[in-house]
Amino acid sequence: MTRYIIRRLLQAIPLLFFISLILFTLMQSMGDPLASMGGRRVTRSSDRERLARQLGLDKPIIIQYVYWLVGNDWTRADLDGDGLAETPGTRRGILRGDFGTSLVNRGKPVTQVIWDRLPNTLLLMLTAEVVIILGALVIGIYSALRQYSLVDNVVTSISFVLYSMPVFFFALGMMYIFAVNFKRWGLPYLPTVGMFDPQVGKTPSQVALHMVLPVVTLSFGFFAAYSRYIRGTMLEVMSQDYIRTAKSKGLAQREIIYIHALKNAALPIVTVVGLDLPFLLGGAIVTEGIFAWPGMGRLFLDHVDKGDTPVVMGIVMMIAVAVVLFQIITDITYAWLDPRIRYD
Amino acid sequence: MESTTAAPGSVARLFPDELETPPLSLRQLTWRRFKRHKMAIFGMISLILLGFYSFGGMLLFSEADANFVDTKLILQAPTAKHFFGTDTIGRDILARTIYGGQISIIIGLTAMLVETIIGVVIGALAGYYGGLIDSLLMRFTETVLTIPQIFLLLVMAKYFGGSIPEFELFGRTFSGSVIVIILIIGFTSWPYLARIVRAEFLSLKENEFILAAKAIGTPTSQIIFRHILPNSAAPIIVSATLGVANAITLEAYISFLGLGVRPPTPTWGNMLERAYNYIESAYWLWLFPGLLIALIVLSINFVGDGLRDALDPRSRAI
Numbered sequence: 001m002t003r004y005i006i007r008r009l010l011q012a013i014p015l016l017f018f019i020s021l022i023l024f025t026l027m028q029s030m031g032d033p034l035a036s037m038g039g040r041r042v043t044r045s046s047d048r049e050r051l052a053r054q055l056g057l058d059k060p061i062i063i064q065y066v067y068w069l070v071g072n073d074w075t076r077a078d079l080d081g082d083g084l085a086e087t088p089g090t091r092r093g094i095l096r097g098d099f100g101t102s103l104v105n106r107g108k109p110v111t112q113v114i115w116d117r118l119p120n121t122l123l124l125m126l127t128a129e130v131v132i133i134l135g136a137l138v139i140g141i142y143s144a145l146r147q148y149s150l151v152d153n154v155v156t157s158i159s160f161v162l163y164s165m166p167v168f169f170f171a172l173g174m175m176y177i178f179a180v181n182f183k184r185w186g187l188p189y190l191p192t193v194g195m196f197d198p199q200v201g202k203t204p205s206q207v208a209l210h211m212v213l214p215v216v217t218l219s220f221g222f223f224a225a226y227s228r229y230i231r232g233t234m235l236e237v238m239s240q241d242y243i244r245t246a247k248s249k250g251l252a253q254r255e256i257i258y259i260h261a262l263k264n265a266a267l268p269i270v271t272v273v274g275l276d277l278p279f280l281l282g283g284a285i286v287t288e289g290i291f292a293w294p295g296m297g298r299l300f301l302d303h304v305d306k307g308d309t310p311v312v313m314g315i316v317m318m319i320a321v322a323v324v325l326f327q328i329i330t331d332i333t334y335a336w337l338d339p340r341i342r343y344d
Numbered sequence: 345m346e347s348t349t350a351a352p353g354s355v356a357r358l359f360p361d362e363l364e365t366p367p368l369s370l371r372q373l374t375w376r377r378f379k380r381h382k383m384a385i386f387g388m389i390s391l392i393l394l395g396f397y398s399f400g401g402m403l404l405f406s407e408a409d410a411n412f413v414d415t416k417l418i419l420q421a422p423t424a425k426h427f428f429g430t431d432t433i434g435r436d437i438l439a440r441t442i443y444g445g446q447i448s449i450i451i452g453l454t455a456m457l458v459e460t461i462i463g464v465v466i467g468a469l470a471g472y473y474g475g476l477i478d479s480l481l482m483r484f485t486e487t488v489l490t491i492p493q494i495f496l497l498l499v500m501a502k503y504f505g506g507s508i509p510e511f512e513l514f515g516r517t518f519s520g521s522v523i524v525i526i527l528i529i530g531f532t533s534w535p536y537l538a539r540i541v542r543a544e545f546l547s548l549k550e551n552e553f554i555l556a557a558k559a560i561g562t563p564t565s566q567i568i569f570r571h572i573l574p575n576s577a578a579p580i581i582v583s584a585t586l587g588v589a590n591a592i593t594l595e596a597y598i599s600f601l602g603l604g605v606r607p608p609t610p611t612w613g614n615m616l617e618r619a620y621n622y623i624e625s626a627y628w629l630w631l632f633p634g635l636l637i638a639l640i641v642l643s644i645n646f647v648g649d650g651l652r653d654a655l656d657p658r659s660r661a662i
Contacts (some may be wrong), residue, residue: 319491
């Protein structure tokens with residue numbers, strides 16, 4: 001097993017290298033980071049040149065990539081922007097844990113920029129994930145046990161419709177019903193934008209209230225997919241011999257379902273959840289955009305727009321590393337849960 | 345739908361096996377199974393209607409109608425003259441959904457073609473040749489899979505946006521961003537298909553008929569495209585069908601975020617851009633294009649689901 005993990009980790013190195021190279025290249029010549037720097041208007045071309053030199057943006061892309069990767073403390077940088085590289089560089093490169101500094105929020109470390117937003121995204125995503133898994137388990141098991149009943153058919157059709165519904169359409173519909181019309185009808189309505197009402201402040205109840213619509217929007221698609229999936233695995237398990245044995249020896253229905261069947265039915269679900277989870281780190285761009293939720297998705301959108309390479313690279317590399325790690329963790333968990341699987 | 349071909353009045357009761365009917369071709373079998381999938385039939389009818397709406401609507405409204413700006417009629421609620429209302433600069437939404445539908449459908453179909461071609465070629469090469477080619481191509485596939493698709497799409501949309509000028513086709517002017525969107529959706533959607541095709545090739549190439557084909561000196565390209573590929577058609581067809589729905593949704597996402605197809609060319613996606621600013625005042629801005637997107641995606645998914653069941657070789661139903 002150890003050998004397997006080491007092999008997987010080694011395989012991930014060229015993968016991450018390749019991803020960073022592709023993205024770094026794409027991020028070049030995208031927008032003008034100098035044009036939108038922290039509200040400062042850089043109008044004179046001499047200023048622009050000086051800034052570009054200070055930030056190292058005048059260097060060829062391959063040099064910029066090398067600096068981003070391994071830092072520039074082994075060479076000299078042009079910190080005063082006069083065209084002469086005289087000061088020793090201070091960047092240490094992503095390989096040594098230095099993600100660089102944001103170009104837009106000048107001087108602010110990328111890790112800090114990301115760290116400011118990450119808890120918001122995690123709050124939204126983990127709540128959504130809990131809602132998805134619990135809801136999907138209940139619905140999936142229920143409709144598997146009553147296959148082709150009225151409830152099963154209704155749930156199946158609804159989940160198919162939900163699964164095909166684009167996120168923004170669902171979000172707009174929810175907003176229209178629960179925020180706009182509820183307000184119009186004088187019912188208690190839900191807030192639509194932001195994390196809290198600035199007049200009330202960031203209290204837990206405010207945040208919880210503002211989370212309702214984004215969480216529902218995030219959950220519905222996954223919820224539909226997962227409950228279908230659980231229904232399928234549950235049906236398969238319930239028709240196996242050992243379940244019949246359990247029934248014939250007179251075990252309680254409850255015990256059969258939750259202890260004997262669910263254990264095996266949950267196996268494939270572990271994989272699906274494990275592979276989906278890291279993608280949540282990036283935040284749901286569309287959902288965060290609509291509900292103005294200050295998370296990673298919004299951060300990514302804003303900084304792609306302004307061509308802030310270090311922040312965008314930081315976000316994407318973080319997600320890529322998480323995806324790779326979660327794949328390995330998922331494989332290990334799967335082998336641990338199902339001893340029939342061997343990787344060696 | 346059991347076939348009862350026994351002639352009326354015949355006494356002998358024949359079992360299906362003994363009937364002297366010509367065997368059904370694969371296509372007939374598939375169609376028979378597909379027909380029984382009620383939702384798939386619903387999906388197909390609805391797709392035909394949507395196609396008719398988008399392309400037949402050209403007879404009622406000209407493209408000039410769709411782009412006609414009437415600043416006196418800004419944000420009008422649906423009326424008898426403008427069934428779906430008017431948008432923020434006074435254009436008729438009904439006419440725009442018709443022309444937007446054309447672009448959305450064309451983007452869906454062509455992006456699916458790009459995706460399928462790349463996915464099939466990479467999957468086939470990796471699966472057939474194996475070894476170094478396989479591991480290189482599969483590492484590349486994993487690379488694309490590891491970055492969330494929407495992130496990659498946004499970065500690419502920003503990078504390539506505006507690099508293709510407006511062009512004319514059939515006497516109409518299209519924004520160059522249509523081509524950009526088609527290509528980037530195609531370039532980022534193929535990895536799943538490539539994996540499916542590779543898996544099919546890995547198992548199919550071990551069959552005796554491939555050995556026989558090799559033994560009589562069939563060229564490799566013929567083995568790949570004439571002998572193996574048709575045998576792995578079923579999952580490719582299903583994946584391609586669902587790919588159309590996926591491409592339409594993705595186009596809508598990018599356009600919704602403001603990086604998609606540029607005006608004046610309408611699509612169902614970019615009609616929704618900024619519509620959420622008017623969520624309280626003008627529901628018709630997002631309701632109609634949104635409903636159309638939801639409907640077409642749902643219908644395609646139904647058809648894809650029906651095809652998956654109908655093409656499943658393990659399915660014994662006739």
